[in-house]
Amino acid sequence: xxxxxxxxxxxxxxxxxxxxxxxxxxxxxxxxxxxxxxxxxxxxxxxxxxxxxxxxxxxxxxxxxxxxxxxxxxxxxxxxxxxxxxxxxxxxxxxxxxxxxxxxxxxxxxxxxxxxxxxxxxxxxxxxxxxxxxxxxxxxxxxxxxxxxxxxxxxxxxxxxxxxxxxxxxxxxxxxxxxxxxxxxxxxxxxxxxxxxxxxxxxxxxxxxxxxxxxxxxxxxxxxxxxxxxxxxxxxxxxxxxxxxxxxxxxxxxxxxxxxxxxxxxxxxxxxxxxxxxxxxxxxxxxxxxxxxxxxxxxxxxxxxxxxxxxxxxxxxxxxxxxxxxxxxxxxxxxxxxxxxxxxxxxxxxxxxxxxxxxxxxxxxxxxxxxxxxxxxxxxxxxxxxxxxxxxxxxxxxxxxxxxxxxxxxxxxxxxxxxxxxxxxxxxxxxxxxxxxxxxxxxxxxxxxxxxxxxxxxxxxxxxxxxxxxxxxxxxxxxxxxxxxxxxxxxxxxxxxxxxxxxxxxxxxxxxxxxxxxxxxxxxxxxxxxxxxxxxxxxxxxxxxxxxxxxxxxxxxxxxxxxxxxxxxxxxxxxxxxxxxxxxxxxxxxxxxxxxxxxxxxxxxxxxxxxxxxxxxxxxxxxxxxxxxxxxxxxxxxxxxxxxxxxxxxxxxxxxxxxxxxxxxxxxxxxxxxxxxxxxxxxxxxxxxxxxxxxxxxxxxxxxxxxxxxxxxxxxxxxxxxxxxxxxxxxxxxxxxxxxxxxxxxxx
Numbered sequence: 243x244x245x246x247x248x249x250x251x252x253x254x255x256x257x258x259x260x261x262x263x264x265x266x267x268x269x270x271x272x273x274x275x276x277x278x279x280x281x282x283x284x285x286x287x288x289x290x291x292x293x294x295x296x297x298x299x300x301x302x303x304x305x306x307x308x309x310x311x312x313x314x315x316x317x318x319x320x321x322x323x324x325x326x327x328x329x330x331x332x333x334x335x336x337x338x339x340x341x342x343x344x345x346x347x348x349x350x351x352x353x354x355x356x357x358x359x360x361x362x363x364x365x366x367x368x369x370x371x372x373x374x375x376x377x378x379x380x381x382x383x384x385x386x387x388x389x390x391x392x393x394x395x396x397x398x399x400x401x402x403x404x405x406x407x408x409x410x411x412x413x414x415x416x417x418x419x420x421x422x423x424x425x426x427x428x429x430x431x432x433x434x435x436x437x438x439x440x441x442x443x444x445x446x447x448x449x450x451x452x453x454x455x456x457x458x459x460x461x462x463x464x465x466x467x468x469x470x471x472x473x474x475x476x477x478x479x480x481x482x483x484x485x486x487x488x489x490x491x492x493x494x495x496x497x498x499x500x501x502x503x504x505x506x507x508x509x510x511x512x513x514x515x516x517x518x519x520x521x522x523x524x525x526x527x528x529x530x531x532x533x534x535x536x537x538x539x540x541x542x543x544x545x546x547x548x549x550x551x552x553x554x555x556x557x558x559x560x561x562x563x564x565x566x567x568x569x570x571x572x573x574x575x576x577x578x579x580x581x582x583x584x585x586x587x588x589x590x591x592x593x594x595x596x597x598x599x600x601x602x603x604x605x606x607x608x609x610x611x612x613x614x615x616x617x618x619x620x621x622x623x624x625x626x627x628x629x630x631x632x633x634x635x636x637x638x639x640x641x642x643x644x645x646x647x648x649x650x651x652x653x654x655x656x657x658x659x660x661x662x663x664x665x666x667x668x669x670x671x672x673x674x675x676x677x678x679x680x681x682x683x684x685x686x687x688x689x690x691x692x693x694x695x696x697x698x699x700x701x702x703x704x705x706x707x708x709x710x711x712x713x714x715x716x717x718x719x720x721x722x723x724x725x726x727x728x729x730x731x732x733x734x735x736x737x738x739x740x741x742x743x744x745x746x747x748x749x750x751x752x753x754x755x756x757x758x759x760x761x762x763x764x765x766x767x768x769x770x771x772x773x774x775x776x777x778x779x780x781x782x783x784x785x786x787x788x789x790x791x792x793x794x795x796x797x798x799x800x801x802x803x804x805x806x807x808x809x810x811x812x813x814x815x816x817x818x819x820x821x822x823x824x825x826x827x828x829x830x831x832x833x834x835x836x837x838x839x840x841x842x843x844x845x846x847x848x849x850x851x852x853x854x855x856x857x858x859x860x861x862x863x864x865x866x867x868x869x870x871x872x873x874x875x876x877x878x879x880x881x882x883x884x885x886x887x888x889x890x891x892x893x894x895x896x897x898x899x900x901x902x903x904x905x906x907x908x909x910x911x912x913x914x915x916x917x918x919x920x921x922x923x924x925x926x927x928x929x930x931x932x933x934x935x936x937x938x939x940x941x942x943x944x945x946x947x948x949x950x951x952x953x954x955x956x957x958x959x960x961x962x963x964x965x966x967x968x969x970x971x972x973x974x975x976x977x978x979x980x981x982x983x984x985x986x987x988x989x990x
Contacts, residue, residue: 313426313433319409319442320348327452327558330541332567333597333745338537341545343448346458349468351441357473358456359440360514361480365505367401368512371436375402375427402427404483405443449479450486463491463528473515474523477502491528499523536574539603540565543616544743551744551756558750564597564743569853573600576848577823580841581605585833587825587845588614590726590741591853594734594818595760598743599853612828619705619719620826623802623838624677624787625811626716628728628775629698631674634685635774636697636767641671641781645685647678652711657683660803674778675786677801679715686714700766701728702738716802716811725813726822729799732779733815735863736772737763777864783814790843793851795859801838808832812842814850817857821846 313319328341363370369377377400399407406426430439449459457468459479464471471479481501482489491498502523509515544563552559573589581587589602603613612618631639647665649656657679664680665672673681686694694714695707703725707718723741730739740761747756779798782788787801791814799814808830813822823842827833 313429316434316438316442320445328545329558329560330537330545331560331562332565333563334567335562336567338563338565338567339541340452341541342452343454344452344458344462345445345454346456346461347467348445348455349441349457351437353469354441354444354456355469355471355476357515358444358468358471358476358479360509361473361476361505362440362444362483363401364508364512364514365480366404366483368508370401370440373400375429375431376400376424399423400427401443402430402439405439405446406430408446408448409442447483448486449482450490451492464526472526473506473519474502474521474526477505477509477521478523478526481505495528535607536602537565537570538607538611539613539615540570540598540601540743542603542611542613543601544598547744548747552747553755555755559755560748560750562745562747564593564599564745565601566599569600569849570602572852573602573849576845577602578605580845580848581825582833582836582841585825585827585836586610586614587823588618588722589821589823589845589849590615590723591819591821591849592726592730592739592741594730594739594820596727596730596739596741597745598741599819600821600849601743610828614722614824614828616721616723618824619721620809620824620830621716621719621804622725622811623716623804623809624679624682625725625800625802625813625838626698626718626720627674627677627682627714628732628779628800629701629703630682630686630689630694630714631670631778632732632767632771632775633689633693633697634670635771637689637693639670639685641669641674641774641777643670644668645670645673645681647673647681650680650684652683652687655683655711657712657715671778671781675781677782677787682714683711687711697767698728701731703728716804722822722824725811726820729779729813729815729822730820731766732772732775733798733818733820734763735769736767737765739763739820773864776862779814780862780864787839788812788814788843790839791846791850793847793854795854796862797850798862799843799846801843803836803838806832807834807836810836810840810842811838812846814846816850817854817860819850819853819857821850821853823849 327344329337330339330341332338367377369379373379403423403426406423406429410426411423434442445455445457448454449456449462451459451462453459453462455468456471456479459482460466460468460471460475463478464475478491478498478501481498481504484501488494489498489501506515506521506523510517515521540563545561548561569591573591577587577589586604587602588604589600590598591600593599601613601615603615603617604610644667647659647668649664659679660677665676665678668678668681670681672678691709691711691713695709695718698707698718703720705718705720705724707713710717727739727741730741731737738761742758742761744756745758746754748754776798779800780796782801783791783797783799788797788799791797791799791812793816795816797814797816799812802811802813803809809824809826810833811822811824813820815821823846825833825836825842825845
């Protein structure tokens with residue numbers, strides 16, 4: 243019974259349990275099939291994205307906190323400057339150019355005009371006061387525009403990002419730099435207030451022309467401090483940030499005005515100014531920029547010398563130079579007005595002490611900043627004959643010496659004159675004035691081409707010099723500044739001249755860091771050589787190839803023209819100013835009609851008329867104070883003093899050494915053909931000596947019978963002739979100086 247009851251109870255429980263299972267089975271939803279394929283990968287990607295985002299946010303947060311803690315303080319950022327400011331002044335103290343960054347005066351945030359703040363925020367970062375350093379809305383819109391437009395992401399940098407880039411980064415457009423920029427921008431927002439960031443930005447951002455900060459820009463463009471900026475002026479300055487060089491009012495006024503109109507429109511759209519207010523940026527009075535771009539040729543040459551002249555310093559400095567503003571303007575005008583189309587021109591002008599008064603390195607610095615006055619190495623043409631003739635003058639020639647303008651061949655080279663004709667017997671002065679190539683070739687051959695090269699180096703030519711015969715015509719390339727320096731040394735009476743451009747360097751407070759000391763001058767050639775070559779140079783301008791260089795007062799100079807009219811030269815001096823002019827093409831191509839006596843000489847004259855207008859007229863020293871050995875008669879020059887040798891007097895009597903030419907001299911009777919007397923010390927026994935005391939040649943020389951040097955003019959027949967200097971009283975014995983050979987031309 244009990245067993246049956248237990249069985250029934252068990253059966254009832256099982257039935258009830260089964261009923262519950264069936265009921266639960268009826269109410270349970272069918273199980274979903276497991277995810278497979280792309281749905282599984284999408285789910286995983288979403289979870290991974292969320293995880294990575296959380297991890298990235300944590301990492302970004304730590305990066306921002308770490309960057310914020312390592313940022314300099316506000317005071318330190320305020321005090322830093324990115325580079326050195328250099329103010330360059332002319333010889334009269336006027337400012338000619340300012341190089342490097344100019345930061346102006348720091349403007350505190352409470353003193354910055356509100357219209358300046360509004361203009362900058364309107365055009366650069368309209369959500370500046372709402373974003374955390376990076377603008378998510380602006381970034382999203384930029385990506386959307388890129389996806390729907392041309393695929394390019396537009397600029398999305400906030401003011402905070404721009405400040406971070408200006409303070410800590412470069413301008414490379416790389417993903418790594420943009421990421422660091424974003425981190426630093428948020429770090430700035432973390433550490434500083436919005437007003438502090440805006441103050442740093444407005445005092446640090448670059449506005450073009452070397453101006454950093456609104457005060458420097460305001461002074462540069464409007465000649466007043468930033469605290470006085472009007473709404474129109476603020477709009478112009480705010481518009482510069484996007485492209486300082488393109489929208490600079492000193493470069494393109496219309497572009498600056500158009501950009502300012504965009505800024506004003508954005509300010510009205512953002513209700514920063516009343517829409518009814520009319521602001522005309524064209525009414526803004528811009529500062530006149532008086533600097534000429536040609537000045538940069540000079541500063542590019544002079545300022546690198548500061549590395550050698552000054553101790554290393556980053557403080558602002560003022561560089562006082564030798565440049566004359568008026569002469570620089572005149573030089574620029576002279577070159578631009580006379581340089582042939584398609585060619586370039588260069589000019590260098592030196593004062594008598596070597597100070598650079600003007601320098602033009604090309605027709606337009608903006609177009610090309612290559613300095614042809616100091617860097618270009620070109621052929622000087624016949625202006626190189628300066629060194630040929632100085633070598634000849636030093637060796638014994640003078641301006642009146644006779645030479646032959648005839649066809650000549652030296653080592654297979656046959657020079658020709660420009661006109662193709664030959665003048666025959668002419669003097670040195672005429673040969674130089676008309677730039678006779680054949681005479682220059684003969685003189686170079688006689689004194690030695692190595693001697694000519696040595697003379698050029700003596701006068702400051704630093705480039706390699708050939709010693710081939712054609713070198714006398716200026717085939718060795720050189721620099722215009724070196725040639726001008728050489729002519730300047732001639733102007734200084736043959737004393738060396740060292741070009742310089744920096745007079746002194748001071749700090750902004752007036753402390754002198756460097757002051758120029760005049761270089762020691764040395765005598766390069768005797769004064770009579772300098773006087774002689776000045777005589778030749780003056781004649782070349784007054785009657786020769788350089789007539790176009792005349793300016794109504796004494797001028798000495800020399801033209802130069804290279805083959806195929808590739809280079810035109812004129813270098814000369816007057817009233818203590820030496821100026822060199824070069825013209826030609828950068829590709830060394832032919833310039834039709836280019837000759838040193840035309841455009842370069844005309845540019846020289848145009849400049850020099852202005853350069854010397856306030857200087858007294860100076861006559862050149864062309865008086866030849868020849869040394870004693872050149873004043874002696876030729877025979878005495880050869881044989882020494884009369885007391886040192888036997889000679890025959892006017893009566894045909896043989897005079898013994900030491901008896902001189904006095905009135906008490908006694909004739910010496912010959913002792914007979916068999917009595918051989920001591921031979922004169924200056925005589926070489928002739929072949930077949932018959933026992934006479936002196937050779938026939940010696941007797942001819944002593945008595946004036948015959949022509950001891952053969953040929954007309956005192957030179958060997960067909961050879962080079964040189965007239966005897968005027969006679970003088972006999973001089974004591976001295977070493978025989980070097981003379982110019984009178985034989986046929988030969989290679990030295």
